[in-house]
Amino acid sequence: MTTAHKILVVDDEAQIIRVLRRSLTTHRYDVRTAADGQAGLELFHDWHPDLVITDISMPEMTGLELCREIRKTSQAPIIVLSVKGEEHSKVEALDAGADDYITKPFGIDELMARVRAALRRVPVNAEQPQSHLSEGDFVIDLAARKILVRQHEIHLTPKEFDLLVYLFQHRGKVLTHRTLLAAIWGGNYTEQTEYLRVFVGQLRKKIEADPAHPQYILTEPWVGYRFLPAASL
Numbered sequence: 175m176t177t178a179h180k181i182l183v184v185d186d187e188a189q190i191i192r193v194l195r196r197s198l199t200t201h202r203y204d205v206r207t208a209a210d211g212q213a214g215l216e217l218f219h220d221w222h223p224d225l226v227i228t229d230i231s232m233p234e235m236t237g238l239e240l241c242r243e244i245r246k247t248s249q250a251p252i253i254v255l256s257v258k259g260e261e262h263s264k265v266e267a268l269d270a271g272a273d274d275y276i277t278k279p280f281g282i283d284e285l286m287a288r289v290r291a292a293l294r295r296v297p298v299n300a301e302q303p304q305s306h307l308s309e310g311d312f313v314i315d316l317a318a319r320k321i322l323v324r325q326h327e328i329h330l331t332p333k334e335f336d337l338l339v340y341l342f343q344h345r346g347k348v349l350t351h352r353t354l355l356a357a358i359w360g361g362n363y364t365e366q367t368e369y370l371r372v373f374v375g376q377l378r379k380k381i382e383a384d385p386a387h388p389q390y391i392l393t394e395p396w397v398g399y400r401f402l403p404a405a406s407l
Contacts (some may be wrong), residue, residue: 336358
């Protein structure tokens with residue numbers, strides 16, 4: 175019997191908590207809730223959920239602070255909820271460690287799709303069924319979701335891992351912004367270029383010797399990115 179995914183919902187609005195608990199439970203997820211960031215963090219460490227859904231504006235600890243604290247010890251997917259729809263708010267949340275951002279009010283069908291996407295791992299390319307990928311400075315263990323760069327393990331969030339694997343599987347090719355957004359976040363995200371900009375920036379900080387002068391993830395101006403697994407000398 176398959177064990178239900180565990181989802182932690184953190185929000186100080188009682189109505190939001192009730193709606194999300196009912197909807198997620200109906201979809202057969204195991205749900206626990208917290209009314210503020212500090213309580214959410216304690217429950218996270220005690221329960222070890224598979225996914226966190228958190229509001230941004232909360233007492234005791236904000237959703238952004240909660241994201242940062244979770245990222246110190248875990249790479250579990252995080253979906254942020256907020257009434258703020260401005261690009262800088264989205265970028266701030268993604269920088270704090272969130273994998274996705276949903277603006278309130280939102281539809282339950284949309285939320286469920288985001289939850290499924292966050293819990294779903296990017297499948298291995300049909301032409302590359304092996305569990306290990308290796309070329310240049312990179313060794314990727316798809317089953318264990320581990321990556322070595324220049325023989326050092328790099329700790330990535332789920333979306334960072336998915337993005338790097340997709341880039342690796344299409345190494346040497348120019349991938350447009352829309353292609354990457356659709357592949358990693360889904361067809362509804364093809365205009366959310368700030369997502370891609372933030373995550374590419376995060377990846378560069380983790381894998382590049384000098385993020386300001388990247389050797390692996392190269393920018394193709396106004397088009398997209400090209401990945402090279404061996405840094406040029």
